Amino acid sequence: xxxxxxxxxxxxxxxxxxxxxxxxxxxxxxxxxxxxxxxxxxxxxxxxxxxxxxxxxxxxxxxxxxxxxxxxxxxxxxxxxxxxxxxxxxxxxxxxxxxxxxxxxxxxxxxxxxxxxxxxxxxxxxxxxxxxxxxxxxxxxxxxxxxxxxxxxxxxxxxxxxxxxxxxxxxxxxxxxxxxxxxxxxxxxxxxxxxxxxxxxxxxxxxxxxxxxxxxxxxxxxxxxxxxxxxxxxxxxxxxxxxxxxxxxxxxxxxxxxxxxxxxxxxxxxxxxxxxxxxxxxxxxxxxxxxxxxxxxxxxxxxxxxxxxxxxxxxxxxxxxxxxxxxxxxxxxxxxxxxxxxxxxxxxxxxxxxxxxxxxxxxxxxxxxxxxxxxxxxxxxxxxxxxxxxxxxxxxxxxxxxxxxxxxxxxxxxxxxxxxxxxxxxxxxxxxxxxxxxxxxxxxxxxxxxxxxxxxxxxxxxxxxxxxxxxxxxxxxxxxxxxxxxxxxxxxxxxxxxxxxxxxxxxxxxxxxxxxxxxxxxxx
Numbered sequence: 111x112x113x114x115x116x117x118x119x120x121x122x123x124x125x126x127x128x129x130x131x132x133x134x135x136x137x138x139x140x141x142x143x144x145x146x147x148x149x150x151x152x153x154x155x156x157x158x159x160x161x162x163x164x165x166x167x168x169x170x171x172x173x174x175x176x177x178x179x180x181x182x183x184x185x186x187x188x189x190x191x192x193x194x195x196x197x198x199x200x201x202x203x204x205x206x207x208x209x210x211x212x213x214x215x216x217x218x219x220x221x222x223x224x225x226x227x228x229x230x231x232x233x234x235x236x237x238x239x240x241x242x243x244x245x246x247x248x249x250x251x252x253x254x255x256x257x258x259x260x261x262x263x264x265x266x267x268x269x270x271x272x273x274x275x276x277x278x279x280x281x282x283x284x285x286x287x288x289x290x291x292x293x294x295x296x297x298x299x300x301x302x303x304x305x306x307x308x309x310x311x312x313x314x315x316x317x318x319x320x321x322x323x324x325x326x327x328x329x330x331x332x333x334x335x336x337x338x339x340x341x342x343x344x345x346x347x348x349x350x351x352x353x354x355x356x357x358x359x360x361x362x363x364x365x366x367x368x369x370x371x372x373x374x375x376x377x378x379x380x381x382x383x384x385x386x387x388x389x390x391x392x393x394x395x396x397x398x399x400x401x402x403x404x405x406x407x408x409x410x411x412x413x414x415x416x417x418x419x420x421x422x423x424x425x426x427x428x429x430x431x432x433x434x435x436x437x438x439x440x441x442x443x444x445x446x447x448x449x450x451x452x453x454x455x456x457x458x459x460x461x462x463x464x465x466x467x468x469x470x471x472x473x474x475x476x477x478x479x480x481x482x483x484x485x486x487x488x489x490x491x492x493x494x495x496x497x498x499x500x501x502x503x504x505x506x507x508x509x510x511x512x513x514x515x516x517x518x519x520x521x522x523x524x525x526x527x528x529x530x531x532x533x534x535x536x537x538x539x540x541x542x543x544x545x546x547x548x549x550x551x552x553x554x555x556x557x558x559x560x561x562x563x564x565x566x567x568x569x570x571x572x573x574x575x576x577x578x579x580x581x582x583x584x585x586x587x588x589x590x591x592x593x594x595x596x597x598x599x600x601x602x603x604x605x606x607x608x609x610x611x612x613x614x615x616x617x618x619x620x621x622x623x624x625x626x627x628x629x630x631x632x633x634x
Contacts, residue, residue, distance in 0.1 A: 114148035118160050121145045125167070139178020142168040146183060150190040161190035162206045180225040181269075184214050185232050192239035204243035208251070211236045229269035233259050234276045241283045249289045252280040256296070272303070274311055281320035288327035290354065297321045314375055318365050319382045325358035326389040348393070355389040359401065362386050369417075380420040383409050387426060391433035399437060402430045424458040424500070428466060435469040443467075443474035447482070460500040461507070464490050468510045477520030480528035483511045484535065505545050509554060511535045516558040525562045532558040540579075549629055552580040553589040560597035570602045578610050586621060587629035 121142070127135035142164060149161035165187045168175050191207035211232060218227035233255050240248040256277070262270040277300050284293040297313055304312040362378055369377040383405060390402040406422055413421040427449050434446040450467045453459045464486055471483045487508070493501040515532035518525055536555045539545050559572045566572075577594070580586055594603055611622060 112154065114145070114152035114157055115154055115160070117145050117148050118164065121164065137174070139168070139174055142174070143178060143183055143186075146186050146190070150186040150193065152190070153193060157193055158191040158203045158206065161187045162210065165210070181214070181227060181229055181232065184210055184226060185229070185235055188232065188235045188239065192235065192242055200242045201245050204239050204245060204248065207236055207239040227269065230259070230271055230273055230276070233270065234273065234279065237276055237279045237283065241279055241286070246287055248283050249287050249292060252283045253292055253296075256280055272308075272311065274314075277311065277313075278316055278320075281317055281324075285320040285324040285327065288324055290321070290324040290327070290357065293321045293324040294357075312375075315365075315377065315379060315382075318361060318376060319378065319385070322358045322361050322378070322382050323385050325354045325361070326385040351389070351393050352398075355386070355393050355398070355401070358386045358389050359405075362405075366412075377418060380409075380423060380426075384423075384426050384429070388429045391429045394433055394436060396437075396439060399430065399433050399439075402433060406430060421456075422458075424453065424460050424463060427453045427458060428460065428463045431463055431466040431470065435466045435473065437470075438473070440475070443470040443476065443479065443482070446470035450486075459493070459498075461490070461502050461504065464501065465504075465506050465510060468507060468514065472510050472514035472517070475519060477518065477524040478527075480511070480515040480518050480531045483514035484531045487511050487535070505539070505548060505551065508535055508539050508545065509548065509550050512551065512554040512558060516554050516561055518562065525564075529558060529562040532562070536576075547579075547583065547585070549580070549585040549587045549589050552576055552585060553593050556590065556593045556597065560593065570598060570606060573597070574606060574609060577606055581610050581625040584625060584627035585629055586625040591621075 121137055124135050124137040124141065128137070146161050146164050149157040149164070165179075165183065168179060168183075188207045188210050191203040191210075211228065214226055214228045214232060217224050237252050237255055240252055256272070259270055259272050259276065263272055277296060281293055281296055284290075284296065297317060300311050300313045300317065362382060365376050365378045365382070387402045387405050390398045390405070392398070393401075406426060409418075409420075409422045409426065412418045431446045431449050434442040434449075446467045447470075450459065450463055453463055468483045468486050471479045471486070476482070487503065490501050490503045490507060494503055512532055512535055515528040515535070518528035532555060536551075539547055539551060555576050556573050559569055559576075563569050563572060573594070577586075577590070580590055594606065598606065607621070
């Protein structure tokens with residue numbers, strides 16, 4: 111990692127010595143090229159900037175540069191902008207690479223006999239640098255680079271030719287920014303070139319998967335835009351996410367059909383299936399969940415028939431269970447439980463799947479949902495205690511069980527059981543050394559008493575110790591105050607606050623700052 115940096119330091123010492131009169135210390139073109147070459151292979155985040163500066167210094171010294179700076183020198187300096195890890199500024203690196211690339215084109219345009227002219231490696235190195243950048247302009251740039259390659263090739267260039275590497279990396283760039291429209295065009299472009307006889311440009315699994323991911327990225331964006339919008343805009347967001355999911359699935363099916371026709375190099379992998387399943391899950395609703403489950407079934411069928419060497423993994427199941435947890439459809443919790451049981455039989459269960467299933471039960475209308483949620487919580491604890499590192503009972507697990515209890519419907523007996531479960535769950539949180547209660551924890555436990563204890567006169571006595579602990583932890587925020595105002599009369603509220611503080615005239619509208627010191631700003 112540091113060898114290239116040390117070489118650059120030596121080069122600078124030679125330059126300084128020469129400036130101070132040591133003529134024999136002047137570095138020659140070989141020295142500059144050697145350092146740039148080393149920097150192009152370095153993973154040091156400073157390597158790109160140093161390679162750029164080194165080439166600039168070499169170009170400033172016309173005498174030294176003559177005969178030593180060529181296309182390879184520029185290509186190595188451009189490649190250096192795409193290397194490095196950690197703190198390197200990838201956007202700045204992309205700009206440096208573009209300046210070098212543009213300079214190559216300018217030099218070649220002004221002097222056709224110059225040894226400096228962009229070749230295929232120049233273009234692919236430039237596209238590779240853009241893949242690392244976070245600048246959305248990268249999508250436009252890679253398209254221009256591909257079109258320029260096409261233009262030069264058609265113009266008879268002997269050093270530039272469209273190749274699979276350039277296309278693959280360009281597709282990754284477009285995929286990363288969710289530019290599905292351009293990604294689809296590039297894929298079609300590759301297919302046309304392949305069909306015209308350019309066999310080396312046949313799109314492979316990675317190319318198709320990049321386009322699938324671009325579509326699913328659009329589906330996720332459209333889905334997220336639905337949150338907090340007016341209904342008209344919600345409908346547009348739903349339509350966009352639906353269209354993106356359908357396009358991703360169409361491409362997935364196309365790959366499967368071609369595979370079955372004998373093209374064994376383009377079968378979508380697990381990641382391709384999971385991407386489309388996620389897109390449908392985020393579309394949500396009956397249609398989205400049904401499509402996701404059909405793909406899950408297809409994955410298993412392909413695996414069982416030995417067509418593929420992969421089956422659904424925990425991520426596959428968890429995405430669908432999470433979609434079911436958001437569903438208002440009757441039977442969603444039961445289906446989520448069935449999928450969790452399938453995961454369990456295959457040894458795939460994890461915290462995400464358990465929490466999503468508990469959430470599905472919490473949202474259901476089943477009168478025994480508190481018992482179902484609580485039994486899953488206990489199973490999580492048992493698995494964790496027996497050494498299953500994939501399952502950890504976190505505060506989300508407990509809060510969701512409390513929610514299932516607080517919103518239990520049914521008869522008096524159902525509510526009585528739910529309240530007992532809520533109290534047991536809350537006690538476990540209090541006794542745990544690993545769990546940190548949240549404001550939501552206290553607000554939900556209070557809600558459980560409000561909804562399940564009926565009109566009992568001692569309700570305030572149930573809430574009092576919970577509120578006292580909440581205030582002591584500095585977690586009295588809007589959620590807790592809203593619940594208190596809803597469940598208690600003004601006199602009861604005053605009594606509650608005064609029992610926790612010695613300050614008189616304390617009410618729900620004004621509380622000591624210390625009570626809310628640890629509340630997230632989001633909920634203050």
